[in-house]
Amino acid sequence: MAYIRKRNRSIFLIFLLPAILVLFLTTIYPMLYAGYLSFRSYDLAKPFVPRVFVGLSNYQNVLTTGDFLHALKITFQLMAITLSIQLFIGVGLALLVTQRLPGMSIARTLLLIPMMISPVIVGLVWLFLYFPELGYLNYFLSYIGIGPISWITSPDWALWAIAIADIWQWTPFIMMGTAAALTSLSPEPYEAAKIDGNTRWQVFRYVTLPQLKPVLVSLLFLRAIDAFKIYDIIFVLTKGGPGDSTEVLSLYIYRQSFTFWQMGVGAAASFVSLIIIVVLITFFFKSLNRDPMQS
């Protein structure tokens, strides 16, 4: 027995090795290297200058110049807008497509299409729609007497333009998850409520919503992580502009690293973002471990 067990242990190490190797090369090593860089001065434009140790000055740079905090604020602003609207519309659509009505299964499939498109393409599509003079959006708005709106060229509208594209793409995700959860709820309690005379709103508020809560929390969490690292759509639509009005964290990091060639600063900003995400995750799992049925 002991012999076999010992052999088994070495065998499973052999099987694990490729996965560990890939993980190390693609995730752990770059992360460690970024950690190393975040304490060094490294100008990508001068690759032969030695990368001297600069202590915490990169971190100081990130946390004290307003740019990082501004990007953080924009990121969370965008997250708040998109997540709340996606939740609202997504749950509404889920309630609609799970009704036993003709055409609902087709509608359900069609509504998933935005999610299947690459974000860069979504950005391009909306770029055409938002085009100030030639865009369809302003063209249609002009018919109802609105416009023209400088969607992506005005600092007041740019963030909303991005939010709309993101909402269009990711609301189906919330809808799909919610619809799946809805169809798994047992129908009898709803019949009981029907006989007792509870109103639709009461049933939704006190029967459906509490049972959906764990699923909604998970869906929102996944969306939050995505929203935290949003990049492609913004890069295509505004590149962070006008000015810095749509510069989210990932664009800030990109700009530090590959526009200003300040790899050290970029690495430090990445690490601060990583910490923020880790804190978010911990907070999330704490709230999940609390009994989801309570409150």
Added chain:
Amino acid sequence: MSEITLRNVIKRYGAVEVVHGIDLDVEEGEFVVLLGPSGCGKTTTLRMVAGLEDVSDGNLSIGETRVNEVAPKDRGVAMVFQNYALYPHMTVRQNMEFALKPLGLSAKEVARRVDEIANMLGLSELMARRPAQLSGGQRQRVAMGRAMVRTPDVFLFDEPLSNLDAKLRTQVRLEIAKLHNRLGTTVLYVTHDQVEAMTLADKIVIMRDGHIEQVGTPEQVYSQPDNMFVATFIGSPPMNMIPAQVRERELQANGLALKVPPRFEGRLAEGQSVTIGIRPNGLSLAGAEMPNAAPARVEVTEYLGNEALLDLRVGPHELIAEVPALGRPAPGTEISVQFDPDAIHLFDTETGASLSR
């Protein structure tokens, strides 16, 4: 409290008709049980009364009013579902309170009603638990409590005991009977279990394939079955059925000849095909010379304590007899079995209808 009336009520799902025009009267305060094999349309009928299914045709009234088009909440009914249909995320108290929400009572009145019913059903200790933390019997009581807090005119039960074990079933059955005696509310109760039906019902409605086969008190459906279906469906072990022919004032079956009991005199035609029905306790052991006796062979005996069941072979027929356990014959013995003339039922073999009336 209200009576329920069904007149020629039909239920169709698309082109398929599953309830074929049934007539039924449930008097005020009466306990009526819909009894029948699985798939015969009991649940469908109950759900039509509740308003969870549309009535395809016919008239359905509760009290004086036709309710075909009335919303479930306005029918004054409360329903206990087979799988209880409790709100899984709510405590027992919240489950009961939620049923009262539409009535818009004061918080004090809600608490009073909930506590009163909880006391009556012995739920007081469980009020803070959620359904997942309750046993089957406790969930069942919560489901009843939730139906009772609203003090409805009519209670509807759909197989409320089928998820309980045998012992608990007997216990809860008694509870339901007691509650009905106490509250006197009209009850329409669905089950496929004849013991439940016999013990609880004022009136039993026996259904088959979307038709009503017989309506009567438990005594009536047991001792005066209208047809062969009811005769074999009620009673355990089931009534023995023997195809026979009327010849010269005798019922002749293969290996068996019985005198036509006097009460059937003049009702039978010579040569008519009839089916003899006799319950296991209508058969007894006898000497060979007795009238209405036939030679039989004991195949199997089942000991039940006070009684024993004998699997008998009489000619080509397999019959079950219920005899005192003491002195029961051993398997393999040749005996003589006597048919009690008063226990004999006769049915028209063609139509299945009883010839007793």
